[in-house]
Amino acid sequence: MSTTMFDSVLIANRGEIAVRVIRTLRTLGIRSVAVYSDADADARHVHEADTAVRIGPAPATESYLSVERLLDAAARTGAQAVHPGYGFLAENAAFARACADAGLVFIGPSADAIELMGDKIRAKETVRTAGVPVVPGSSGSGLDDAQLAAAAREIGMPVLLKPSAGGGGKGMRLVRDEALLADEIAAARREARSSFGDDTLLVERWIDRPRHIEIQVLADGHGHVIHLGERECSLQRRHQKLVEEAPSVLLDEATRAAMGEAAVQAARSCGYRGAGTVEFIVPGKDPSSYYFMEMNTRLQVEHPVTELVTGLDLVEWQLRVAAGERLPYAQEDITLSGHAVEARLCAETVSVKGGARDFLPTGGTVLALHEAQGDGVRTDSGLSQGVEVGxxxxxxxxKVIAYGPDRASALRRLRAALAQTVTLGVPTNAGFLRRLLAHPDVVSGELDTGLVEREAAGLVDTEVPEEVYAAAAAVRQAALEPATDAGGWRDPFAAPSGFRLGGAPAPVRHWLRVPGHDPVAYDVPPGAPAGQVDADRVRVTVDGVTHTFHRSGDWLGRDGDSWQVTDHDPVAAALRGAGAAHGADTLAAPMPGTVTVVKVAVGDEVAAGQGLLVVEAMKMEHVISAPHAGTVTELDVTAGTTVAMDQILAVIAPHDAADGPAEPTGGQEGTS
Structure with a gap:
């Protein structure tokens, strides 16, 4: 096997992982080749790479998922190897084989290893044979719906439905009620087919209040495999990781060594090469009883925490192993020093309806950007100012990552880094993550995979703080101030003073609105300074406390949270309301996306809460349910329709109270 390092590497990915790989390639003196779709023509990874190649239009199937176009880009630029990043084709055995057939080195494991571990059913059988404990569940692949349901009943509720292909929590469904099995199996198949092109499912016993702990492994092409310790990934929402840390406070040295050896055996069982991760589900009250869940045959999103506690650059070792180098480390050479915690920054907003909170993917243009860096803080990002997030x-x-000599220091630094993070124009979860990291159970290390879902309601504010409106009013007040001419004169009658003939000055009223909230009339007292307004900052004092906000256009940000505060015209709004035909009967898209399922037709009778449509965006599904019992009188979309946020989807005319509740016309759908 050759041990000559590559001169040029194509990165078959986008966003923050592409930027991350470029950083290591630059350090090693290797030319980086980026690829981009039309949607990413101005993206950060395109600008930072040495060379960039357009590979197609915005849909991933015609660009980032097109093997033919990726290989063509590699051939046109003279790339010798391909780094797949994570997501897209990173765990696609056909892509790995196609790279080899084209004379390219695939920076990852062999196609056979990807294929074996990518099939969760075969993977469980393989590692079980190697002596690795696995979660009780269904056996055999290709089970139909009836067989899956039978296996679930045999295991006993609750159970977890999982796609055999893919990962990242896509398509996973926790089922506690046996009566919902059929609907949940159908939903899991649909999401698995959409995400991975394969709707094969398996079912496993659900372990209540489990912890998700994974072991990083590194293997060369000469049969040498080591592990680099564990990562705690228990803070999740919808089976998607939010926060990861290394090491885990749950494990003692003996359990760490035993799990590490199990991970090494799992890697050996498939002839693994490169960086990979073996994931375990661990009962929180009995960490010695750990079970293999799956193996991710790629670099993980959370790899930075392992890098920080081991001092190793995992992307560098992926490259070195792919180039044929031997690992120079024995297991005893690997030591963990300090503590690292990572938080995933996502484009999302919180919808509050009826006391419930739902996190919805969103987008926008990055108007102002500040990413935390400094002592013990690292941000891996694909963002740049002016870029549109679709x-x-x-x-x-x-990803915002913090390192410290101990866990308390790392958590403190990460909370501060999230408070410093500014992404005006694109709502993110930074504020939510900061509050989550301050939760007493997180601080104490009492984690489990259901903690976020249980505590989310207390970590999101339902009301807009008064100081936000004060800051928005100050911006508008400053805009009303008359200009000073060359001679230093200002028109006193043009100032917003609230002057009235024969009476005390009136306050200056500003009508303001934050999306998702009722409009507010905010009065600035006459003669009082509204606040200090600078080009990118606003300072206001409310009840004796001074608050500082970042600002850009209509956007204000503070401590990781952001608000878009627009002007509101109450007269125009009243006229629009008088002319609105539907009001609360109208169902609108909660986010920009694509309608994937339509379960009703005009004239159907529906029950309150019945799932009617499914809108998908950013690989997430959101079920649109009937707000009340009634009749579908309008249906403006079909499966495949692309919709904008707040676009009208359907109208449900309510039944009169005397009519009684309607029977549903289709199955009830759970949200993902």
């Missing part, structure tokens, strides 16, 4: 790809924008 709904076609994954909502993750960046």
């Amino acid at each position: 709904s076609r790809y994954d909502p993750m924008l960046a």
